[in-house]
Amino acid sequence: xxxxxxxxxxxxxxxxxxxxxxxxxxxxxxxxxxxxxxxxxxxxxxxxxxxxxxxxxxxxxxxxxxxxxxxxxxxxxxxxxxxxxxxxxxxxxxxxxxxxxxxxxxxxxxxxxxxxxxxxxxxxxxxxxxxxxxxxxxxxxxxxxxxxxxxxxxxxxxxxxxxxxxxxxxxxxxxxxxxxxxxxxxxxxxxxxxxxxxxxxxxxxxxxxxxxxxxxxxxxxxxxxxxxxxxxxxxxxxxxxxxxxxxxxxxxxxxxxxxxxxxxxxxxxxxxxxxxxxxxxxxxxxxxxxxxxxxxxxxxxxxxxxxxxxxxxxxxxxxxxxxxxxxxxxxxxxxxxxxxxxxxxxxxxxxxxxxxxxxxxxxxxxxxxxxxxxxxxxxxxxxxxxxxxxxxxxxxxxxxxxxxxxxxxxxxxxxxxxxxxxxxxxxxxxxxxxxxxxxxxxxxxxxxxxxxxxxxxxxxxxxxxxxxxxxxxxxxxxxxxxxxxxxxxxxxxxxxxxxxxxxxxxxxxxxxxxxxxxxxxxxxxxxxxxxxxxxxxxxx
Amino acid sequence: xxxxxxxxxxxxxxxxxxxxxxxxxxxxxxxxxxxxxxxxxxxxxxxxxxxxxxxxxxxxxxxxxxxxxxxxxxxxxxxxxxxxxxxxxxxxxxxxxxxxxxxxxxxxxxxxxxxxxxxxxxxxxxxxxxxxxxxxxxxxxxxxxxxxxxxxxxxxxxxxxxxxxxxxxxxxxxxxxxxxxxxxxxxxxxxxxxxxxxxxxxxxxxxxxxxxxxxxxxxxxxxxxxxxxxxxxxxxxxxxxxxxxxxxxxxxxxxxxxxxxxxxxxxxxxxxxxxxxxxxxxxxxxxxxxxxxxxxxxxxxxxxxxxxxxxxxxxxxx
Numbered sequence: 001x002x003x004x005x006x007x008x009x010x011x012x013x014x015x016x017x018x019x020x021x022x023x024x025x026x027x028x029x030x031x032x033x034x035x036x037x038x039x040x041x042x043x044x045x046x047x048x049x050x051x052x053x054x055x056x057x058x059x060x061x062x063x064x065x066x067x068x069x070x071x072x073x074x075x076x077x078x079x080x081x082x083x084x085x086x087x088x089x090x091x092x093x094x095x096x097x098x099x100x101x102x103x104x105x106x107x108x109x110x111x112x113x114x115x116x117x118x119x120x121x122x123x124x125x126x127x128x129x130x131x132x133x134x135x136x137x138x139x140x141x142x143x144x145x146x147x148x149x150x151x152x153x154x155x156x157x158x159x160x161x162x163x164x165x166x167x168x169x170x171x172x173x174x175x176x177x178x179x180x181x182x183x184x185x186x187x188x189x190x191x192x193x194x195x196x197x198x199x200x201x202x203x204x205x206x207x208x209x210x211x212x213x214x215x216x217x218x219x220x221x222x223x224x225x226x227x228x229x230x231x232x233x234x235x236x237x238x239x240x241x242x243x244x245x246x247x248x249x250x251x252x253x254x255x256x257x258x259x260x261x262x263x264x265x266x267x268x269x270x271x272x273x274x275x276x277x278x279x280x281x282x283x284x285x286x287x288x289x290x291x292x293x294x295x296x297x298x299x300x301x302x303x304x305x306x307x308x309x310x311x312x313x314x315x316x317x318x319x320x321x322x323x324x325x326x327x328x329x330x331x332x333x334x335x336x337x338x339x340x341x342x343x344x345x346x347x348x349x350x351x352x353x354x355x356x357x358x359x360x361x362x363x364x365x366x367x368x369x370x371x372x373x374x375x376x377x378x379x380x381x382x383x384x385x386x387x388x389x390x391x392x393x394x395x396x397x398x399x400x401x402x403x404x405x406x407x408x409x410x411x412x413x414x415x416x417x418x419x420x421x422x423x424x425x426x427x428x429x430x431x432x433x434x435x436x437x438x439x440x441x442x443x444x445x446x447x448x449x450x451x452x453x454x455x456x457x458x459x460x461x462x463x464x465x466x467x468x469x470x471x472x473x474x475x476x477x478x479x480x481x482x483x484x485x486x487x488x489x490x491x492x493x494x495x496x497x498x499x500x501x502x503x504x505x506x507x508x509x510x511x512x513x514x515x516x517x518x519x520x521x522x523x524x525x526x527x528x529x530x531x532x533x534x535x536x537x538x539x540x
Numbered sequence: 541x542x543x544x545x546x547x548x549x550x551x552x553x554x555x556x557x558x559x560x561x562x563x564x565x566x567x568x569x570x571x572x573x574x575x576x577x578x579x580x581x582x583x584x585x586x587x588x589x590x591x592x593x594x595x596x597x598x599x600x601x602x603x604x605x606x607x608x609x610x611x612x613x614x615x616x617x618x619x620x621x622x623x624x625x626x627x628x629x630x631x632x633x634x635x636x637x638x639x640x641x642x643x644x645x646x647x648x649x650x651x652x653x654x655x656x657x658x659x660x661x662x663x664x665x666x667x668x669x670x671x672x673x674x675x676x677x678x679x680x681x682x683x684x685x686x687x688x689x690x691x692x693x694x695x696x697x698x699x700x701x702x703x704x705x706x707x708x709x710x711x712x713x714x715x716x717x718x719x720x721x722x723x724x725x726x727x728x729x730x731x732x733x734x735x736x737x738x739x740x741x742x743x744x745x746x747x748x749x750x751x752x753x754x755x756x757x758x759x760x761x762x763x764x765x766x767x768x769x770x771x772x773x774x775x776x777x778x779x780x781x782x783x784x785x786x787x788x789x790x791x792x793x794x795x796x797x798x799x800x801x802x803x804x805x806x807x808x809x810x811x812x813x814x815x816x817x818x819x820x821x822x823x824x825x826x827x828x829x830x831x832x833x834x835x836x837x838x839x840x841x842x843x844x845x846x847x848x849x850x851x852x853x854x855x856x857x858x
Contacts, residue, residue: 074806075816076627076634076825157594226637227627228816229808255806259693260709264806267700267708418819422580454588 061516065536066249070261071525072275074254078227081211082202083154083161088274089254091199091528096233096250097137098202098216101128101147102193104527106520107352108439110193114142114203114217123188123474130179134240136205137214137221144175149206151183151196163200166443188474190481194440199528219245219532229253233531246516246535265509266290271536272510274525278336284509295506295519295526296340297437298348298444301389303399303430305497308459310429312497316375322361323368324402325501334394339502345489346435346444348503350521353441355486358493369406380411384431388420392432395501426457433457437522441485442473449492458497465491513537545856548849556842563834564616568609571823571830580821601625612827622824624817631828634813639832642809646794648725649732654787657737661744661783666771668749677742684738692731692804699727710805728805732798736790743786744779751775781848788844796833 071089079085082094101115112118115128134142153159154167161167169186176182185192195201205215214222217240220233230253235245255261261273262280266287276284276292284290305312305321312318327341340349343361347354385396396412403410415424425433438444447453450469451461465488472484492498506524510517516534520527526534579595596602603611615622621631660680664673700708710724751757752775760774799811810829817825849855 075820076624076629076813076822077820160595160598227629228813229637253806255709257803257806260696260804260806263696263701263708267696267704269700269708419580 059515061243061246061535062537063246063535065247066251067247067271067514067534067536068251068253068269069525069530070253070255070264070270070273072254072256072258072261074228074256076228078225078231078254079211080214080222080225082150082200082204083159083163085199086162088523088525088528089252091523092274092525092531093231093252094199094202094216095218095529096220096231096252096531097214097218097222098204099218100197100199100201100203102197103529104194104197104439104520104522106518107350108194108521109352110197113197114147115193115196118193120190120192120476123190123192123476124185126183126185126192127176128181128183130181131240132179134217135238136217137236138205140205142203142217143206144177144179144181145206147181147203148173148175149208150203151201154200161200163198166195166198166200187470189442190473190476191440191442195443198439198522220250223249239532241532245532247531250531262509265511268511270511271514272508272525272530272534274508276507276509278338278507280509281336281338281507289512291510291512293508293510293517293519293524294338295508295521295524296348296350296503297506297519297521297523298346298351299390299435299437299504299506299523300342300346300348300500300502301392301395301432301434301504302346302457303383303395303499303501304425304428304433304457305499306429306457306459307461307497311375311377311381312429312458314375314377315495316371317377318497318499320368320371320375320406320408321399322499323364323371324399324406324408325361325499326363326398326402327501328363330391330395330398330501334391334398335502335504338505338507340505342500342503344493344496344498344500346448346492346498346500347441347485347489348437348521350519351441353482353485355489357486358490361493363402365402365406368403368408372406372408377408380409381430382411382413382428384413384415384424384428386415386417386420386424386432388415388417389425389432389434390504391502392434396432426455439522442469445469445485445488445492446473449488449496449498460496460498462491462495542856545849548855549846552842552845552849556838559838560831560835564613564831565609567827567830567834568605568612571826572605572608574818574821574823612824616828616831621828624822624825626820626822626825631824634825635810635828635832638808638810638813641807642795642798642811645725645728645732645798645807645809646791648721649729649736649794650791652729653733653737653790654740656733657740657787658744658783660737661741662748662771662776664741665745665748665752666767668745673745677745680738680741683734686734688731688735689800689804691734692727692801695727695730696804708805710807728801728807731801732794736793740783740786740790744783747779747782747786748775750782751778754778777851777853780851781844784844784847784851785841788840792833792837792840795836796829 071092073087073089077086078093079090080094080097082098085091085094099114101113102110102118103113105111114131114134116131118126118128120126130142130144130147136142151167151170151173154161154163155170169189171184171186173181173183183192203217204211208215212225214225219236219239221236222231223234224230224232230251232249232251234249235247239245255264258275258277258280262276262283264270265273265284281292284292303321305318307313322344331337331339331341342348343358345355345358349356383396385392387393393414396410400410400412424431435444435448438447446469448455448457449460449465450456451466468484468488472481472488475481475484508524513536514534515537517526517530520529579592579601612622621635623629624631624634627634660676664676667673696708699706706723706726710728748771757770757775760770796811796814798809799815801807802809802812814826814829817829
């Protein structure tokens with residue numbers, strides 16, 4: 001992109017367009033040189049420019065090729081039912097086969113997908129105009145009935161949809177025209193297009209109950225699906241996005257063991273592997289022909305101090321603990337720099353509603369000591385951590401050391417990952433949780449901080465917070481909304497019993513021949529949507 | 541074949557069937573007391589009381605345990621392994637997709653390891669105390685002492701990542717020729733051979749030595765038989781019982797105990813299926829796999845016993 005821009009300033013955009021047009025038609029370096037020289041350019045400058053033009057052209061996607069990709073899980077529960085997707089391997093697989101009404105871009109802003117446009121006046125009644133000429137893999141055209149079916153099925157308890165909670169706010173979905181549907185919500189939500197851009201709301205054919213055939217409108221068609229073993233998809237030649245996808249075929253497997261994934265990549269058996277450990281970066285980046293793809297996201301592991309039982313009932317204890325985070329050291333030694341320092345606010349810097357104006361809370365043993373003394377808490381405080389909450393054991397141990405310095409004895413209880421979420425998370429007075437990236441600020445705040453939220457980890461209750469949260473959800477003016485989210489983040493930062501030391505990055509490893517990856521912060525593998533965006537460079 | 545042999549065989553088989561029944565009770569009881577159920581595991585962080593209750597009813601987890609056991613045993617006898625509680629697919633189908641892979645890996649490993657182990661074992665017995673015996677025994681102990689994950693990981697690093705001779709993963713789905721089969725299986729088989737050859741070799745060495753020291757071998761030697769004939773025609777038939785048992789034990793390990801090899805090479809075998817089942821609390825799947833492993837083990841051990849009985853000259857010629 002930047003190469004092309006500098007190229008434009010040198011030769012003028014008109015000339016540039018002519019050259020790139022020629023390249024696309026298959027011009028060689030010799031042809032380009034001839035064209036430039038014919039325009040009266042000096043030979044040496046022309047030579048340099050011809051090279052630039054060629055390398056820019058190499059960045060234009062190439063069609064064809066087959067890649068092998070490995071996700072991080074493989075189980076017999078692997079699914080093709082959009083409503084039942086439960087992990088990143090499912091998300092990546094379903095994104096190959098299905099589309100949503102919208103899709104999320106690099107700043108998690110919703111972009112039109114199967115819906116050509118969407119509009120609302122009050123954030124309560126939404127009108128979606130469907131794209132014309134879109135066909136399912138079996139040739140059936142996309143109709144409003146398919147969309148109505150796909151969205152309504154999440155509300156049916158029998159579907160056992162993972163997105164039921166989100167779908168419950170939908171009061172009705174109706175076809176209101178030959179290419180139009182209208183969604184009415186129970187209460188206003190300006191983020192509806194964001195929600196409909198998430199994985200579970202993929203559009204399927206009306207009446208589908210058996211998803212084994214994987215019929216969607218997506219960039220690839222299903223060729224083979226063996227749960228827990230592999231899926232093979234082939235290019236959908238009738239895909240509605242012109243020119244896409246680029247690859248002929250993708251073989252997608254799950255490899256549970258991280259070092260097996262990395263070995264498979266480095267031995268040439270895989271072109272792209274998801275979820276690698278920061279400790280593998282040196283190995284991958286140190287091998288010629290391979291690279292690491294980093295996605296900074298809103299994922300965090302947080303220290304929960306319950307406000308209803310235990311030491312967290314004392315606000316000074318909570319403040320003391322928040323000042324005991326040596327965030328810089330955690331970032332360096334635990335996340336190996338694959339993270340950004342957080343500020344006890346749950347909205348991360350990649351999100352458009354992140355409030356950067358909040359003063360950073362620093363590691364401050366003196367302040368911690370002061371608040372601890374004021375709280376009057378003595379004796380050992382048990383802190384529950386587990387490998388289930390990423391890095392929480394390491395974070396707890398770092399805190400244990402810093403706490404010793406201020407005379408606080410933290411008793412780190414390490415729990416097995418198995419059963420952690422049902423037995424310890426939400427139940428321990430002081431312990432760790434982990435929150436995966438959520439597509440919108442509203443979802444994180446509603447699920448984890450609203451007074452009546454199921455997962456209100458610290459049982460923090462604030463009427464004012466709830467009011468502003470609901471108002472922000474209904475606000476369609478972006479600037480006003482931004483201010484509201486800033487207020488909410490400030491409240492969480494100051495009052496909630498949640499300490500968020502870091503926002504973690506997802507890392508994937510890939511062959512240098514694989515091009516086109518750019519981060520979408522709902523998760524790694526390009527927000528699990530790599531399939532329609534990547535291409536293979538020729539072996540040269 | 542005489543009446544005594546037949547009676548012994550019938551006893552062995554009846555005992556095996558009884559063991560299967562006892563195992564079924566134990567398997568069912570153990571899976572019933574595992575903490576957490578399939579509904580909890582499946583919902584994970586999303587578990588809410590209503591969702592849990594709904595899912596439990598859907599999975600049939602709200603019926604008392606003894607009733608579930610009888611129901612399950614009856615279905616099992618009819619050949620119905622039930623439906624996986626997490627995927628809603630028939631368990632038979634899930635196992636059916638993995639079992640051939642496990643059997644193939646076990647067969648290829650057995651094809652290489654059994655002849656190697658027996659040859660080495662018998663040879664060390666014949667030349668016991670020689671440099672060959674000492675070298676073979678020492679290296680066998682050394683190899684069996686190295687954990688298999690280390691052997692496997694080192695093999696991957698050397699042959700796949702550094703030299704790029706072999707694929708890092710074993711894909712059964714891509715195998716079309718014998719060459720591909722050998723390439724895909726080279727490292728897993730190498731790793732497994734390291735684990736099981738030593739045990740079989742030392743057992744057969746001990747069994748043959750035991751026979752070679754018996755008085756009747758002295759008799760054979762006095763009769764003037766060649767050393768080869770002493771071993772093959774006289775000592776070995778009497779040693780078949782213990783050797784067959786050692787082989788059976790090692791082979792039964794290949795069916796269910798190869799989880800590390802399956803994980804490192806991402807081999808879609810049945811051990812991994814069972815571990816997935818345990819982590820998702822998919823009880824029908826776990827129970828079926830456990831029963832399968834026990835049945836496989838009993839079949840192998842009973843076969844070894846039968847071999848021992850039939851091959852034993854003292855029983856045969858009575």
